[in-house]
Amino acid sequence: MRTLTSTGALVAAAALTLTAAPSALATPPGDNGTVKIHDAGTGEELRKNEPKVCEFYLDAFGFDAAQKVVWHIEAWAGNDLDKGETVKAGSLTLDADGHERTEDMTLPDGQYKLFWNFEGENGSAKHKVFKSECEDESPAPSGSPSATPGEEPSVEPSTPGEEPSSPAASGPAGEEPSTTPSPGSSDGDLAETGNGAPVGLLSAAAAALVAVGGFLLTRRRQGRQN
Incomplete structure (x- = not known):
């Protein structure tokens, strides 16, 4: 009977050990x-770290679940701040899955270190070293480009669709500018003398006078012969 009792005790102890094992291994x-x-x-569902x-x-x-977190970020190297200077800080209460995220934030270019403290931590805080590096955006040049060296600047017409007027044109729009001939110049058969009389008219008048004089002279001679 004692042997059976001892055997039963060993079986009971083994069963208790197997029952408690999941709790011990949790x-x-x-x-x-x-x-x-x-x-x-x-995306916040991705479990990857991005150090830059x-x-x-x-x-x-x-x-x-529902673990409370306190975090802060310190300047670390490669910036104008003193190493160890706290530049950002905050706190979070995690959800039932032990997950949560902060709001978006920015820091001046440089290297930083995150310190992550939470309830029930064993040992030092979790930490991450990372770098803030934002690309500078150069503004687009403004203003009109200058003229190419050696080229004359173009003249835009004052009214769209019209050619720019010439400074020498003084007449109404659409008319060719008139020119006044200088004394002694010829313009075909309409040449003018210094007093403004056409040369052609003077020649005709002289020819007429010669003809009249010749006619009168002929009549006079006939009258003498008769």
Whole structure:
């Protein structure tokens, strides 16, 4: 009977051990999760770290449900701030899945270090070193381009669709400018003398006088012969 009792006790102890094993092997509360640096355009469901960002947020995964977190970011190297100077800080309460994210944020270009503290942590805070690096956007040049060296600047017409007027044209629009001939110049058969009388008219008058004189002289001679 004693042997059976001892055997029964051993079986009971083994059964108790197997029943308690899942509890013994379960992950204890504490440092179960991880935190990532994410670019603002990265989905918060992605569990990857991006050590070089411009606009970014902090993304937590796998922590205990409703765990409270306090975080801060310090200047680390390669910027105008003193190393160890806190530049950002905040707090979060994680959801039932141990997940949460911060709002988007930016920092001046340089290197920084995140410190992530939470309830039930075992040891030092979780941390991440990352770099803020934003590309400069050069403004587009304004104003009209200058004329090419050696070229004359173009003259735009004052009215759309019209050619620019010549400074020498003084007559009404659409008419050719008139020119006055100088004394002694010829313009076909309409040449003028210094007093303005046409040369052609003077020649005709002289020819007429010669003809009249010749006619009168002929009549006079006939009268003498008769």
